[in-house]
Amino acid sequence: MTAVxxxxxxxxxxxxxxxxxxxxxxxRDLPGAxxxxxxxxxxxxxxxxxxxxxxxxxxxxxxxxxxxxxxxFYHHFRTEAPGRHVxxxxxxxxxxxxGAMALEAHAxxxxxxxxxxxxxxxxxxxxxxxxxxxxxxxPSIRVDDEIVGRVDAARFDDVIGExxxxxxxxx
Amino acid sequence: xxxxxxPIDSSALSLGAERTARAIAAEATKRxxxxxxxxxxxxxxxxxxxxxxxxxxxxxxxxxxxQAKDVAGLFDAGLLDGKAxxxxxxxxxAIPYLKKQERLTFARVGITDPLSIDDYxxxxxxxxxxxxxxxxxxxxxxxxxxxxxxxxxxxxxxxGIKWNTVLGAQADQKYIVCNADEGDSGTFSDxxxxxxxxxxxxxxxxxxxxxxxxxxxxxxxxxxxxxxFRTLAEAIRRARAAGYLGADVLGSGKAFELEVRMGAGAYVxxxxxxxxxxxxxxxxxxxxxxxxPALQGLFGRPTVINNVMSLASVPVxxxxxxxxxxxxxxxxxxxxxxxxxxxxxRHGGLVEKAFGVTLRELLYDYGGGSASGRPxxxxxxxxxxxxxxxxxxxxxxxxxxxxxxxxxxxxxxxxVAFDDxxxxxxxxxxxxxxxxxxxxxxxxxxxxxxxxxxxxxxxIIANEDRGRxxxxxxxLCDTMLAGSLCALxxxxxxxxxxxxxxxxxDFGIDQSAAA
Ligand SMILES: Cc1cc2nc3c(=O)[nH]c(=O)nc-3n(C[C@H](O)[C@H](O)[C@H](O)COP(=O)(O)O)c2cc1C
Ligand code: SF4
Ligand code: FES
Numbered sequence: 001m002t003a004v005x006x007x008x009x010x011x012x013x014x015x016x017x018x019x020x021x022x023x024x025x026x027x028r029d030l031p032g033a034x035x036x037x038x039x040x041x042x043x044x045x046x047x048x049x050x051x052x053x054x055x056x057x058x059x060x061x062x063x064x065x066x067x068x069x070x071x072x073f074y075h076h077f078r079t080e081a082p083g084r085h086v087x088x089x090x091x092x093x094x095x096x097x098x099g100a101m102a103l104e105a106h107a108x109x110x111x112x113x114x115x116x117x118x119x120x121x122x123x124x125x126x127x128x129x130x131x132x133x134x135x136x137x138x139p140s141i142r143v144d145d146e147i148v149g150r151v152d153a154a155r156f157d158d159v160i161g162e163x164x165x166x167x168x169x170x171x
Numbered sequence: 172x173x174x175x176x177x178p179i180d181s182s183a184l185s186l187g188a189e190r191t192a193r194a195i196a197a198e199a200t201k202r203x204x205x206x207x208x209x210x211x212x213x214x215x216x217x218x219x220x221x222x223x224x225x226x227x228x229x230x231x232x233x234x235x236x237x238q239a240k241d242v243a244g245l246f247d248a249g250l251l252d253g254k255a256x257x258x259x260x261x262x263x264x265a266i267p268y269l270k271k272q273e274r275l276t277f278a279r280v281g282i283t284d285p286l287s288i289d290d291y292x293x294x295x296x297x298x299x300x301x302x303x304x305x306x307x308x309x310x311x312x313x314x315x316x317x318x319x320x321x322x323x324x325x326x327x328x329x330x331g332i333k334w335n336t337v338l339g340a341q342a343d344q345k346y347i348v349c350n351a352d353e354g355d356s357g358t359f360s361d362x363x364x365x366x367x368x369x370x371x372x373x374x375x376x377x378x379x380x381x382x383x384x385x386x387x388x389x390x391x392x393x394x395x396x397x398x399x400f401r402t403l404a405e406a407i408r409r410a411r412a413a414g415y416l417g418a419d420v421l422g423s424g425k426a427f428e429l430e431v432r433m434g435a436g437a438y439v440x441x442x443x444x445x446x447x448x449x450x451x452x453x454x455x456x457x458x459x460x461x462x463x464p465a466l467q468g469l470f471g472r473p474t475v476i477n478n479v480m481s482l483a484s485v486p487v488x489x490x491x492x493x494x495x496x497x498x499x500x501x502x503x504x505x506x507x508x509x510x511x512x513x514x515x516x517r518h519g520g521l522v523e524k525a526f527g528v529t530l531r532e533l534l535y536d537y538g539g540g541s542a543s544g545r546p547x548x549x550x551x552x553x554x555x556x557x558x559x560x561x562x563x564x565x566x567x568x569x570x571x572x573x574x575x576x577x578x579x580x581x582x583x584x585x586x587v588a589f590d591d592x593x594x595x596x597x598x599x600x601x602x603x604x605x606x607x608x609x610x611x612x613x614x615x616x617x618x619x620x621x622x623x624x625x626x627x628x629x630x631i632i633a634n635e636d637r638g639r640x641x642x643x644x645x646x647l648c649d650t651m652l653a654g655s656l657c658a659l660x661x662x663x664x665x666x667x668x669x670x671x672x673x674x675x676x677d678f679g680i681d682q683s684a685a686a
Contacts, residue, residue, distance in 0.1 A: 031470065032432070034452030039394075039433050060452075073454040074435035076394045092356030092605075093551055093598070094587045097514035098542065130438060130605065132395050133359040134182050135587065136217040136512060136519025145397045149185035 016045055020052040024059040033060060034070055038077055047078040082125035083118040085163045087111075088142040091128050094135035099152070103139045104128075106153045110160060123164045172205040173251045176224040176231070178281070180213035180366050181398045182359065187238055188221035194239035195223070198246050206251070212367015214281035215521030216268055224263055227253035233260040268537060273499060274523045275507050276484045277360075280367035286405055288413050291370040297415065299489030303378045304423040311382035312338050315485060317493035319505025324350050324441070324478030325554070325582045325658070327504075327571045330485075333475060336465035337383040340473035345385035347376050348450065348469055348476040351392040351399075352434055352441035355554025357585030360509040361479035363521060365392070365399040368483075369406035370415075373429060375482035377420060378489055379475050380427040388429040389469070391446050394436050403431045438555075438609040442657045443476045445611060456611045457657045478583070480509060501527035504570040504581075512538045514587035515547070526581075531565040534588060545590040549674065551598075553582025555605055556662035558669035559595060578665060595674035599667040600628040606663040616651045617660025623647055624667065631678050641678065644671070 023040045027033045037056055041048050048071055057067045071077045089107050091100050111119040111126055118125045134140040137149030141156070148159060177192040178184075192208055199206040214222060219235035223245075232253035234245060241258060248256040260266055274280075283290040291297065303311050316331025337345060349372065353361040365372060376388045392400055407429050410416045418426045432450060434440050440449045444458035447469050468474025484506065488496045497505045504526035510533055512519050517539035524533075534540070534547055541547050549559045552569075558579035567573050574581045589598075603624035610617045624647055630640045648664035655661035671678060 032450050032452040035432065035435060035449065038435070066453075070452070070454055073456075074437050076434075076436035093555060093601070094357045094513040094585075096598075096601070097587055097589045097593065129395065129436075130609070131354060131356040131358075132181075133353060133362040134185050135357045135359055135514065135585070136516070137182050137185055137220075138514070140185065142395070147181050147185040149182060 013049075013051065016049060017051050017055060019044060020049075020055050021059075024056050028059050034062070034067065035074075038071065038074075042077060047081050050079065083122045085123060085144055086125045086127060086142075087160070087163075088127045088129035088132070090130070090132050090134070090138065090140045090142075092131040092135075094131070095138035095140055098138045100139040103141075103151060103153065103156060107141075107156060110153075110157060121164065124160060172207050174207045174209060174226040175251075176209050176211045176226075177221060178213045178367075179210035179285070179398075180220075180363060181396070182217055182363075183213050183220040183222070184398070186217075186220045186236065190239040191221040191223065191237050191242065194242040198242050202246060204251065209284050211283065212280045212285050213363060213521075214263065214269060215277070215363060216266065216518070217520045218518050219260065222260075223250075225250060225253050229253060229262065231263045233263040233266065234258045235260060268518065268520070268522070271537075272523050273507050273525050275487045275496065275499070276371070276480060277364065277368075277509055277521065277523045278487065279371065280364060283368065285367050285369055285402060286409065288370065288409055288415070291368070295490060296370055296486070297374055299486035300374050300378055300381075300415070300421065302489050303381055304421050304425070308338055308382045308384060311378060311489065314488060314493045315382075318488045318496040319493075319500070319503070320481065320484055320488065320496065321504070321571065322478055323480035323484070323508070323583060324443075325355075325556075325580070327581070330477060330481050333465055333477070334379065334383055336463065337385070337473045337475050340466055342473050344387070344470075344472045345383060346469045346472055346474040347379045347383075347385045347388040348447070348474055349376055349388065349390040349482055350441060350443060350446060350476055350478050351390050351396075352438075352446060353393055353396075353479070353583070354438040354441045355556075355583050355585050357513045357551065357554060357587035358511050358583045359513075360511055360521060360584065362396055362399055364479060364483050364509075365396070366402050369403050370410065371483045371486055372403075372479055373406060373410050373416070375485040376429060377416065377427050378485050379477070379482060381420065381423065381425050383473075383475060385473075385475065386426045386428060388427065389450055390429070390431045391434055391440070391450055392431055393434045393441075400431060400433060407431065437611075438605075439611045439657075439659055442611075442659065445657075446476070447474070454611075456613055459656065480583070499525035501525075501568060502570050502572055504572070508569070508581070508584045510569070511583075511585045512588075513585060514550075515541045515543055515590045516588045517542050526570050527568045529566050529568055530560060530586065533569075533586060534565065538588065541588060541590045543590045543592075545592065547588050548591040548593055549589045549595060549598075549670075551587040551589070551666065552585070553580040554585055555602060556580075556658055556665055557582050557585075558665045559598065559673060560669070561673040578669065580662075580665070595670035595677040596628060596632050596679075597677075599670040599678075600625055600632070602663055602666040602670075603628060606659060610659060611657075614654060614656050614660055616654040617656075617663070620647055620651045620660065621663060624651075624663075628667075634679055637679060641671070641680065
């Protein structure tokens with residue numbers, strides 16, 4: 001996987017941190033604001049960049065270690081930029097009963113990467129997930145914000161093909 | 172104008188409902204006919220999704236599964252008049268799978284437009300709240316207690332008793348928290364209800380707030396449910412605009428506000444105290460009890476925390492009365508449970524039945540047997556911490572006490588069916604692996620023991636010193652059972668031991684050598 005890191009002095013990074021600051025400021029009076037802030041940051045930026053931690057800590061009057069501790073506790077939050085799409089493969093029991101483990105092996109092979117990694121063309125970051133609430137229609141995957149059911153190897157390849165060709169998912 | 176229903180439920184969407192809806196709209200335009208497409212919740216017959224319904228003089232007629240490519244042919248056959256077609260299923264209400272159910276909590280799901288308050292009210296919505304605002308808080312709590320309702324999130328604690336503790340607590344602020352973390356594999360009833368009838372949950376929480384004197388509610392929703400998030404947020408906005416939420420609920424002079432908060436992919440945050448930590452913006456580490464959340468919960472204040480199904484069962488209890496609800500069920504398991512039929516089944520879906528139904532009825536009369544056509548060998552009931560139930564126990568009635576007596580649990584009512592290709596030693600290994608991945612890290616038996624468990628099971632599978640390692644696994648399970656603060660570490664041994672006891676051959680031991 002190749003991640004492009006921009007140095008903090010680059011304009012793009014400065015804009016990003018300005019956005020983080022604005023998000024944190026907008027939520028500062030909300031009770032229990034940290035998770036809503038982290039969600040808003042990840043929704044907009046795609047991940048929670050390292051530079052966000054001191055800004056959020058300052059706004060909420062927390063230590064950096066506390067903010068970092070929260071980010072690392074939750075599987076949902078990412079500290080590295082993902083590929084253009086995030087594909088999660090459900091590996092929980094109901095999906096296993098209809099072939100999730102075979103699908104998992106196929107997904108890794110088809111994308112040429114393991115979980116928490118991104119395909120070489122940067123199209124897809126692959127992640128495991130433990131149930132998508134689609135347990136009567138498995139094996140299930142999540143593609144960005146859409147769930148796809150009854151996914152066998154062929155259907156997986158179709159979905160990935162669309163992601164690689166198209167700019168955004170339109171499921 | 173003909174009204175057509177195409178579900179917007181996540182599972183229906185996962186099978187192509189969005190494309191079906193678009194194809195119907197396009198085909199109607201092409202033919203110059205006017206249709207009113209309502210995006211309803213799912214009826215819960217997932218093998219038939221996308222399930223399209225057409226409103227006719229004879230009632231709603233169902234077609235399914237309808238893919239986009241089927242739409243032109245359906246119009247040719249007379250879809251808009253409910254005419255015959257290979258995909259026609261007849262009147263929806265007459266489909267046996269639906270007809271034989273006892274839908275109390277799910278009475279409206281799949282029938283109404285989820286976001287229409289008018290539709291909700293036209294189908295008995297907000298009757299419970301109307302009654303509740305005219306009653307004293309104590310009388311509302313008494314009705315919930317008398318109904319026999321027990322927590323649907325897993326532990327089956329009597330809901331009314333919990334509410335009564337919060338009612339009696341003195342504080343400047345109390346909270347109602349809805350546990351919508353629904354992390355168990357094999358469950359989706361919370362999601363279906365939130366997507367298909369969100370006002371039912373909102374009404375249940377409002378009744379809880381009015382009853383115990385809480386003015387603020389939070390729905391803690393798992394991040395895996397983005398559609399439910401949008402539906403709830405919009406429903407809350409509309410309920411507030413219509414005076415069902417806010418400073419003066421239904422002119423009662425009582426306030427109740429509601430907000431949805433998103434979890435972040437941690438199974439343990441379904442545990443109530445971990446959830447409260449998470450809502451406060453912290454790591455989801457489980458708290459010691461006491462103090463009970465009912466006395467010192469969210470931000471240290473008295474808090475009712477209940478599962479979605481528990482809260483969504485309250486409106487019908489306040490509408491029809493405690494006795495009506497209590498008359499369903501058996502023993503100390505009163506009312507109905509929306510069972511979720513999942514995994515390797517032909518007819519997976521949602522079946523709401525009174526307690527006392529058996530696994531065999533659910534698996535065969537409703538589920539239609541396995542999807543693969545092979546024998547069903549094991550069913551995991553009650554989520555990843557629930558036992559694997561062998562065929563010899565398929566006739567035990569689903570009842571909290573009867574299940575507990577066989578070291579199993581009904582839990583949130585999820586059933587995951589496996590055919591005879593399942594390897595229970597691998598499933599036991601997975602149970603330990605899952606516990607290791609999701610442990611909050613507070614107790615050693617859970618944090619370290621689960622990783623040890625994976626290693627020990629690997630050695631058993633590889634036939635390294637098998638007898639000794641089986642004994643080791645059993646003692647490890649005992650340590651986890653006894654030395655864990657919450658049910659993640661404390662119940663992960665259930666799937667493991669049930670697999671070992673009921674399916675020893677999968678661990679390479681013959682029946683007679685089993686513990
Ligand atoms: C590891 C773990 C995960 C849990 N997950 C959930 C869940 O996803 N949803 C839920 O309602 N209860 C869950 N529970 C049970 C809650 O701790 C608690 O019993 C429940 O929220 C109480 O609500 P109820 O009385 O309405 O069931 C979980 C418990 C444990 C130990
Ligand atoms: S049993 Fe596991 S999840 Fe529960 S409190 Fe202990 S370490 Fe945390
Ligand atoms: S187990 Fe895969 S969606 Fe529930």
